[in-house]
């Protein structure tokens with residue numbers, strides 16, 4: 001069922017006008033008198049929506065336009081064309097109302113007061129947003145329980161480690177209970193333990209508090225653990241809006257299902273032995289046999305319409321009696337590298353229904 005959209009980007013574009021300095025001393029003088037202006041298209045016709053209680057990961061290589069998109073959705077930047085709508089508010093037109101509806105964490109910057117302990121920043125934010133004392137205490141307790149803040153929240157922010165500071169920033173961004181949260185590389189530079197703590201915190205905010213989260217990250221483990229849906233952006237345009245499984249399918253994610261068949265009749269039917277070079281199984285669209293040794297069969301994808309490993313698994317289990325089973329999928333980092341380097345044409349903007357529908361989470365499995 002389609003979710004009601006909380007974040008909407010409709011044909012969102014941003015063109016930056018920059019001045020280019022000509023080389024050399026004479027060039028610099030000339031640039032002062034008649035600056036050469038160059039237009040840089042950072043985001044072009046970006047169109048997606050995120051539903052209530054949904055976490056969407058906005059992915060793409062460096063310079064793809066992710067931060068620019070987030071800045072338009074948070075009201076920091078005004079779009080050159082198109083429209084952003086967040087919890088019913090056009091962010092750059094009504095920044096005050098928008099500020100009440102959203103929380104934002106930019107991993108590399110802080111919204112806390114540098115010379116004050118984090119706890120005092122929380123109290124200032126409580127007053128700015130008019131959070132009642134009882135609710136404030138409840139939230140602080142909740143955030144402390146999940147992020148273990150109290151051991152360092154009396155330390156001045158300038159003395160906090162990166163991981164401690166970002167945990168405080170996360171808490172600060174949610175003190176006013178916003179329905180929408182924007183996170184631009186929130187776990188950058190964190191150790192693996194703290195990253196996992198932050199991921200649990202975010203899952204809790206989505207699943208238990210029904211918040212809508214838009215996240216950018218270059219950490220593929222984070223994407224696998226958190227994102228039900230991803231929007232892939234490259235050169236400012238959307239390349240794909242869908243599940244991780246769709247990304248794998250489109251950008252050469254390969255897999256193997258190793259099965260030991262329990263029924264000799266099935267083994268007979270499959271035929272062949274040794275390396276078979278992905279013989280398609282008749283009637284099993286896109287699934288082939290890569291190898292067979294006795295009852296042990298290795299299935300793999302064949303052709304462009306090959307199913308995902310999970311779809312293939314369903315088909316194989318449905319068709320054969322299987323005594324033993326193992327899955328293998330290639331690394332998401334490799335798939336994303338292929339996606340970033342590929343020249344596939346940008347995806348048509350999705351229909352409103354498709355854009356808000358959720359897809360099943362991916363669970364890569366080794367074996």
Ligand SMILES: Nc1ncnc2c1ncn2[C@@H]1O[C@H](COP(=O)(O)OP(=O)(O)OP(=O)(O)O)[C@@H](O)[C@H]1O
Nearest residue numbers: 016018040042060061062063064065066067068069
């Ligand atoms: N204020 C600006 N003026 C001119 N160009 C800009 C400005 N801000 C961003 N850009 C350019 O717009 C493009 C998109 O930048 P953006 O920061 O949105 O990328 P990103 O996907 O967030 O990258 P990263 O993963 O490295 O953070 C880049 O080419 C960048 O150089």
